[in-house]
Amino acid sequence: MRVLVTDATGQVGHRVVTRLLADQHTVSGLVTGEVPGNADDLTYTAWPRADKALAGLLAGIDCVIIPDLAGSWPDGVSLDRLTALIGAAAQNGVKRVVVVGSTRVYRKGGMSTATALEGSPQVARDATDDPLTRAALGLEAALREFGNDIDCVAIRVPEVISPENEAAQAMVRSIIEKAASEVLPEVYQPVDADNLAETLIVAARAPRAVGHAINVAGPLAAAHDDVVREVRRLAAILQEFQPSEVFKRPDYAPAPLAWATDRSRSLLPKVPAKLVWTNLAEVTQQVIHQWRDSGRLAPKEFAMSPAKKAIEYRETPLKGRVAVVTGATDGIGRATALMLAQMGAKVICTGRNKVAGKELIAQMRADKRMVAGRFIAADLTIQAQVHALADKVIEIAPKIDILINNAGAAYGARTETVDGVEATLALNAVAPFLLTQLLSEQLKAADAARVVNVSSDAHRRGLQGLQDLQSTQDYEPMMAYATSKLAGVLLSRALAEQLKNAESTVSIHMVHPGDVRTDIETKNGLNAGVPDDLGPQAKQRMNTIREARRMQLISPEEAAAYVVNVAMSPEFAGKNGLYVSKAEVDQVYNTGSVSQTAWQVWAQCAELAGIEDANGNDAALPAEAPETA
Numbered sequence: 001m002r003v004l005v006t007d008a009t010g011q012v013g014h015r016v017v018t019r020l021l022a023d024q025h026t027v028s029g030l031v032t033g034e035v036p037g038n039a040d041d042l043t044y045t046a047w048p049r050a051d052k053a054l055a056g057l058l059a060g061i062d063c064v065i066i067p068d069l070a071g072s073w074p075d076g077v078s079l080d081r082l083t084a085l086i087g088a089a090a091q092n093g094v095k096r097v098v099v100v101g102s103t104r105v106y107r108k109g110g111m112s113t114a115t116a117l118e119g120s121p122q123v124a125r126d127a128t129d130d131p132l133t134r135a136a137l138g139l140e141a142a143l144r145e146f147g148n149d150i151d152c153v154a155i156r157v158p159e160v161i162s163p164e165n166e167a168a169q170a171m172v173r174s175i176i177e178k179a180a181s182e183v184l185p186e187v188y189q190p191v192d193a194d195n196l197a198e199t200l201i202v203a204a205r206a207p208r209a210v211g212h213a214i215n216v217a218g219p220l221a222a223a224h225d226d227v228v229r230e231v232r233r234l235a236a237i238l239q240e241f242q243p244s245e246v247f248k249r250p251d252y253a254p255a256p257l258a259w260a261t262d263r264s265r266s267l268l269p270k271v272p273a274k275l276v277w278t279n280l281a282e283v284t285q286q287v288i289h290q291w292r293d294s295g296r297l298a299p300k301e302f303a304m305s306p307a308k309k310a311i312e313y314r315e316t317p318l319k320g321r322v323a324v325v326t327g328a329t330d331g332i333g334r335a336t337a338l339m340l341a342q343m344g345a346k347v348i349c350t351g352r353n354k355v356a357g358k359e360l361i362a363q364m365r366a367d368k369r370m371v372a373g374r375f376i377a378a379d380l381t382i383q384a385q386v387h388a389l390a391d392k393v394i395e396i397a398p399k400i401d402i403l404i405n406n407a408g409a410a411y412g413a414r415t416e417t418v419d420g421v422e423a424t425l426a427l428n429a430v431a432p433f434l435l436t437q438l439l440s441e442q443l444k445a446a447d448a449a450r451v452v453n454v455s456s457d458a459h460r461r462g463l464q465g466l467q468d469l470q471s472t473q474d475y476e477p478m479m480a481y482a483t484s485k486l487a488g489v490l491l492s493r494a495l496a497e498q499l500k501n502a503e504s505t506v507s508i509h510m511v512h513p514g515d516v517r518t519d520i521e522t523k524n525g526l527n528a529g530v531p532d533d534l535g536p537q538a539k540q541r542m543n544t545i546r547e548a549r550r551m552q553l554i555s556p557e558e559a560a561a562y563v564v565n566v567a568m569s570p571e572f573a574g575k576n577g578l579y580v581s582k583a584e585v586d587q588v589y590n591t592g593s594v595s596q597t598a599w600q601v602w603a604q605c606a607e608l609a610g611i612e613d614a615n616g617n618d619a620a621l622p623a624e625a626p627e628t629a
Contacts, residue, residue, distance in 0.1 A: 008027075026042075216264050330356060390438035
């Protein structure tokens with residue numbers, strides 16, 4: 001699909017553009033002011049001086065999306081220009097136009113209920129002096145005028161909220177400064193900017209949306225007083241002058257919706273889901289950051305890791321660095337990739353799920369605090385794909401500063417890959433071993449590159465399995481997982497010893513990020529769920545116990561902070577072969593030292609990975625294996 005997006009650098013417009021590009025559409029962006037540089041499948045153009053030039057811009061365009069009323073308007077183009085664009089689209093073969101309007105078109109005084117429906121009475125255009133209301137009514141009038149010649153969709157929205165939105169920031173500042181009543185409505189039901197961008201793209205394709213005006217707002221409304229209480233509670237936490245009880249959000253009673261969204265749920269496959277409380281937290285954090293940056297608030301003292309400190313301070317210690325993250329489409333890997341991008345690194349992300357990969361890169365592009373990365377699809381259980389991945393990475397990056405081997409899994413039943421390797425061992429041990437070797441020249445080209453292998457304390461239970469590395473006898477999923485993780489530890493320690501002997505600046509470390517709330521137990525047939533033969537009460541008890549255990553685990557984001565810290569903290573500079581359990585350097589299982597056992601595992605995995613011998617003669621990070629007893 002070829003799409004023309006107006007206000008393409010505005011609050012919502014740039015989010016629409018990045019998501020369309022992630023979905024591999026071709027995008028033309030209309031802008032006012034300075035025109036950004038073009039990129040693959042993206043062309044920015046200044047608004048033409050004459051309306052007759054619009055026909056040339058619309059040649060070959062399938063859809064026009066006009067989000068101006070949710071972005072920089074009225075500082076951008078005039079209502080007359082937007083109306084002219086709709087007319088030109090209708091006359092030049094464009095199939096659909098999607099316009100952002102406003103819920104201000106409703107005449108609240110004439111409504112029978114407090115919640116505005118799409119059919120509720122509207123303000124007369126000549127009866128209001130509000131520029132936004134007049135513009136919204138004017139755009140909808142243009143859609144009706146040209147509706148016989150082009151598919152039209154009007155999306156009526158309330159306040160659009162995002163961390164960088166100046167109006168939202170002003171509202172939060174006024175609440176903190178005790179002047180909330182001047183800017184805050186009695187019922188607050190904004191729409192998130194990211195959610196709105198996604199909805200506009202959906203509206204560009206949804207067949208049932210044609211010809212409709214549709215309310216699009218957040219799923220939850222908050223009362224005026226509750227918004228005030230919540231913002232001040234959040235500000236107290238961020239300024240650290242309130243007792244600990246403010247850390248738990250009160251259970252606010254839902255307010256009656258200001259804007260009915262039933263039609264959007266009926267006509268659009270995807271609608272906004274972000275809660276107003278999350279939006280308020282993001283904007284409040286942004287305001288407090290601004291106050292710290294300006295000196296209004298004192299700098300915050302941190303008793304936390306360099307990784308968490310960098311995120312909190314919005315520092316970019318990895319600016320100009322290149323990182324590779326495997327298993328980046330879910331869980332710890334996804335959170336790790338986003339954190340690295342926020343610190344300024346260009347992240348090359350890998351994973352099997354192409355859709356999730358596109359969504360990850362779209363999220364990076366949509367967040368101005370992040371550096372947009374690249375995604376390469378690869379199944380690391382297949383060695384040919386590991387080689388292909390390495391080739392593509394080498395094309396992109398002549399040097400690699402950080403390699404995070406995160407991809408891992410456990411399998412409910414024993415399976416072998418096309419290379420004849422048991423799947424758990426293939427993914428958790430052989431793949432990171434092989435990929436590290438293939439990218440060795442790029443690692444050595446960087447200044448003190450770090451390889452971080454995501455490990456697990458489960459390796460301490462894997463000794464028995466070393467006698468049968470491929471789990472050919474009496475396969476048990478968690479024993480195979482523990483064995484693969486111990487093999488990974490042994491390979492890491494052996495490689496670290498090689499690097500020390502070679503006086504290389506490359507270092508390799510292992511990190512156990514803790515027990516993490518991910519989907520590893522529900523994937524690949526590992527967890528069959530609640531038995532069908534249990535009664536309803538027994539099923540409920542089992543589900544309750546499982547959920548309670550799950551909630552005791554740490555989040556992927558917290559786990560990622562431990563992983564990233566090992567990758568970038570000065571604490572680990574000049575060191576090699578460390579096993580870090582969360583934030584503390586720990587000892588691995590005794591057999592995890594560089595020993596005869598380690599080199600036996602090296603020999604087996606080298607053979608499985610196509611490296612000829614245990615001395616690493618064909619490995620790309622060469623050194624002699626030490627003499628062992």
